[in-house]
Amino acid sequence: MYVISLDLGTSGFRSQLIDLDKKETIKTVITMGHPLPGGNVMDHLDFAMATGEDVAHRLMIETVKKILEKFDVEPEKIERIAVCGNPIQLSLFQNMEIRDLAYAGENKQKSLGVKDVKREARIFPANEIFKGIFEMDNCEIIVPPAIKHEIGADALAMMLETDFIHQTEPCLVTDYGTNAEMALKIGDRIMTASAAAGPAIEGQGIACGMLAGPGAISDLTVENGLWRLTVLDRTMSPGEGPLVDPVTGEIAEEGGLIPKGITGTGVISTIALAIREGLMTKIPELPNGKLILSENIMISNKDVEEVGKAIGAIRAAHLTLMVESGMKFEDLTYSYMSGATGTYVNAENARYIGSVPGFSKNIIQFGNTSLGLARKIAIDRSKLDEVIGIAKKIQADHLMMATSETFKDIYICELSKWQQGMPEDVYKQMLEMYKIPVFPENIKEVEIEKRVVRDIDDVGKLGLEIVKDIGIILEAPVVDCILCHKCEQECPEDAVIIIQKDGEKERYANVDSQHCLGTSCRRCVAICPVQTMNHKILKIRKSSKK
Ligand code: SF4
Ligand code: SF4
Incomplete structure (x- = not known):
């Protein structure tokens, strides 16, 4: 069985x-x-x-x-x-x-x-x-x-599968994802929260992005002044990819693995290296507006902003939890990172750009806890x-970030940093102005323990x-459709198509459920000149793709 x-x-x-x-x-x-x-x-x-x-x-x-x-x-x-x-x-x-x-x-x-x-x-x-x-x-x-x-x-899984639940020292656990779940434990007290980080943290919603999967660039390291790409293989284990000059895109050496796209952890490392290597002196401005990691794989200023917003939301939520708990930032002893992003991320780079607190004394990386x-x-x-x-x-209390003034104030600072390159000293002055304790400098040497190689x-x-393709099609009648096809042209994901049935008398919108961006988009609805496109009446089409 x-x-x-x-x-x-x-x-x-x-x-x-x-x-x-x-x-x-x-x-x-x-x-x-x-x-x-x-x-x-x-x-x-x-x-x-x-x-x-x-x-x-x-x-x-x-x-x-x-x-x-x-x-x-x-x-x-x-x-x-x-x-x-x-x-x-x-x-x-x-x-x-x-x-x-x-x-x-x-x-x-x-x-x-x-x-x-x-x-x-x-x-x-x-x-x-x-x-x-x-x-x-x-x-x-x-x-x-x-x-x-x-x-x-x-x-619950994130708390049980890591050592979090048994820790006696102040500790933080985060399941990194589109909706980053997190919990802070101080003694017996547990506070939880979630940050709507958005899809960029997992590599979606950025031009050359992809979820962590075979072919995804998951990390980058500097080798003789060039950048070595780490790419996930067929079993999702990290392996050696090409060695590139990220400014010219010239490939100095082909690695064993060919990259197909970049996942969120790869973008985190790209940003950290770009700052460290002096290629991005002001966030989010890259040389010529982009870095070239491989043929057809680039990171643009816009991508830096998108991932920055996700990192900013997570960092603001981390700091808000700690501020609201009344603990001192310096007391944070363990930070657990779980999920694919928590597993594959280069923890040093994550500390550097703030997706995990740089003042935590220990960092422990886990896989998929759910x-x-x-x-x-x-x-x-x-x-x-x-x-x-x-x-x-x-006994856990949940802190709603949507209604937290502390979160709002810190998130404004994060947005200013990622969108306008607000320097760290101005960031700290802003926190003082909001009467929020200023967080300490990153600790120089921390213990980083990676408990798994792959998230699974x-x-x-x-x-x-x-x-790759779930292949379920949603269908709704568009009775007044004039076949202008503007909805199809407007769709950023090529997720909608108009079809005709019954000798061309009946018209239907067919929407690819997996690729449609949903509520946050609705461009096909807005552009329809006769307002006949209605996502509320979508039903699963019987003959969806296999
Ligand atoms: S935009 Fe409206 S009218 Fe034009 S093809 Fe689409 S559903 Fe039909
Ligand atoms: S909501 Fe956006 S992504 Fe979805 S079908 Fe309409 S235009 Fe395309």
Whole structure:
């Protein structure tokens, strides 16, 4: 029999097939994107509320089905699937109420008639949600509990899978991603928060960016005045790529691995090296407006700004947590970094540009903690009771960055730094003006411990398979369409196409769900001269691509 671990991430799903008897990983399958339109959890939430939770749920299930098919095992041999993710992803997967996650504050929820939903651990038959789609008669699904309303199973995983929960010294843990989850522990007190970093932190939304996957530039180092690219291989292990002159783009030496794009950690290293090597004396201005890392792979001033905004949001949230806790910055002893960005990032470079506090005495890099926890529960069902017991004991307070004045003030400083090159001394003067304690200089020597080489440490004997194109098409009638095709031309992702049916009488918009940018875009809606484009009535097209 087999069990499956599944991490429903905001930028894509990750899953492993495990042989239950041998407790061995057989195969890993990941998607290069999320099936819901949009690049962050709020876009996903907005899509689900506007278009329908049933459509959003079906998109999630159809995508998981595609992953399960890649494992190529008989459905009746799957005994258990353990799933982890943030509360929005887990709710959409289970087809549960989500509106309580959209409205902060009990009064607002009450006025809208939204009941607070308990997100306790759940065990239920797989066919409850997979019936008629991918029936698994002998399979149960296990979902670990949330700690409380805003603190989901993914945050619990990040605390449990690292040493965070057992630390006696002040420590910080961050699951780096589009929505960066973080927690600060001082004695028995735990405070949590999340920063809407945006997709650039994972390499999306930048011109030559890609998620961490085979061919992604994950790091850069200086070698004889030139830059050596580190590229992820087929098993997601970092290996040697070309040696380049980043100003001219001249390749001095081909490495063993050919880069296809750059991921967020690669951009972090690019920025750190550009500052250190004197190529960017004022942020975000690069020589001739760009650095050339390989044929067709460039980093522009705009990319620096985009990644800077993401780093700025994470740094502002880190500092806000520490300020609001009342701790002294100097007391921070451990910083744990998890997720693909936490794993592959060059920690020295991350300290240098502030995505991890430079004054933390120790930095420990972990892999994918959500998948790690799901794996443990999938292999040993009794682990769930242990996890429930720990979740009940955790007394954690959640700090909402959206309503924090401290966060707002620090984030303004970060934006000024990344968009206008505000110098560090002016930054500190601004903090003083806002009456926010000024953070100390970076410590010169810190202990950096990398506990894993890859974010998924063991991909299994059949290796890693990537679902690049989820291939689900959403369709809506555009009854008044005049076939001007302006929506298609306006779409930055080539995600919409107008088709005709029934002898050209009926017109429909077809939207590629994975590639559509969702709420944050809507350019096709705005440009439509007859206002017939309506994303709220999209439904899954029956004959979506295979
Ligand atoms: S912009 Fe509007 S009218 Fe023009 S093709 Fe698209 S849906 Fe039709
Ligand atoms: S233009 Fe429309 S279809 Fe294209 S990404 Fe934007 S919202 Fe999606």
